[in-house]
Amino acid sequence: MPALANTPTDRDLTDWDRTHNLHPWAGIHGWRRDDYMRVNTAEGIHIWDHAGKRFIDGPGGMWCVQIGYGRQEMADAIAAQTMTMPYASPWSFTTEPAAMLARKLADMTPGDLNTVHFTTGGSTAVDTAIRVMQFLNNRLGRPEKKIVISRERAYHGSTYLAATVTGKERFKTRFDKADDLVRFLPDVNPYHRPQAMSIEAWCDEKIADLETLIAQVGADRIGAFIAEPILCSGGVVVPPPGYHRRTREICARHDILYISDEVVTGFGRLGHWFASQEVFGITPDIITCAKGLTSGYLPLGACIISDAVMERIAGPDENDVFYNGYTYCGHPVSCAAALKNIEIMECEDILGHVRRVTPHFQDRLRHIGETFDIVGDARGMGLLGCLECRLDPGNNSYARQQKFGAELDAACEDMGLLLRPFGNMAVFSPPLIITGAQIDEMFDIMEAGLTRLSAEYAA
Secondary structure, X not given: OOOOOOOOOHHHHHHHHHHHXXXXXXXXXXXXXXXXXXXXXXXXXXXXXXXXXEEXXXXXXXXXXXXXXXXXXXXXXXXXXXXXXXXXXXXXOOOHHHHHHHHHHHHHOOOOEEEEEEEOOHHHHHHHHHHHHHHHHHHOOOOOOOEEEEEOOOOOOOOHHHHHOOOOOOOOOOOOOOHHHEEEEXXXXXXXXXXXXXXXXXXXXXXXXXXXXHHHHOHHHEEEEEEOOOEOOOOOEOOOOOHHHHHHHHHHHOOOEEEEEOOOOOOOOOOOXXXXXXXXXXXXXXXXXXXXXXXXXOOOEEEEEEHHHHHHHXXXXXXOOOOOOOOOOOOHHXXXXXXXXXXXXXXXXXXXXXXXXXXXXHHHHHHHHHHOOOEEEEEEEOOEEEEEEOOOHHHOOHHHHXXXXXXXXXXXXXXXXXXXXXXXXXXXXXOOOOOHHHHHHHHHHHHHHHHHHHHHHOO
């Protein structure tokens, strides 16, 4: 293989990426022909590509860049910790940033969730949560109580257990999953309820789905229920009011651990550090988080466990070992980044800012739904939003939905807005520092993009 050029050209970088860099979720037949946008710089809510064109980052990276790009304070904190202590084995040592962050997270989480197991990201946090359930039930002499209940359209990650409990619609894979360990509840999206059904009746039906499944499988075989407060990758699906509280009560009654996957909703996306208690009125047994924990500046995740669960794990006399961990658990530089990220959010009252701009964000989103016939549903909460479009019902194949999403993405990209299309849906999760004027600019572009496509795709 020839040595790398001293100053690679644009063509070199494109060729090297296509030849050597297998991206996540790449189409395996043609990935060497894919053309990914190469982004070189970023600041605030904006990204610039290699040619110097500026874009609003509508998805906020991957739902994660809460404080925005280009924060000098983050760079300084990361550099300082790198020079002080760049790595320490979590098997043998602890560090000041890891201890401080664990205490900080314990203070921020609801109820008695006070034990933090650091991971490398959201997928490994979910894997850890499920392994906690397995470890607990093995310790208690209940080896059959291992099944996890999840939901259609849920996304929980791509490691083995996290992928197992992912119910993403049309999510077909050649990878193996532990299908014997999971059962899925039907779609909870209120938009998909029968036309004559009230949202209250829809909630009752979804609760009945859970109770029926528990009766069929047996509570003695079900170890956990895992749920995103909002099903984000599934299309920003907000379950009907009261759904979370009622499912939590059912789980408690049947001794089923309730895992709240707050990888997206945590760290300010809904205007609170965590959404479980503050927004939806529940205190789960376990919370998983990542993404906004460091605003994407460095990889880090956490599985946060209640005292009640930890006490039950410690119950039996035999001193088992919790054989779960990663080389980068509590990585000191990542923990320092998380501490600085939280400090910035506190000092700048970013949670308050989210609560203040949320009404305008949601008003603009819903105005699009009311203005364009092609939009079937405009939904969201906090700085999360989704536009679900309804295409010609006579030609509404999945391939056509994908084509629509790609064309809408291209139209908005041409005008300076990056989207994250999911077939006939476009989702929004911009950096939390976005202003009212920037919200207007983002949705103005979205309206222009929909105007371009409406004639071709209108129902």
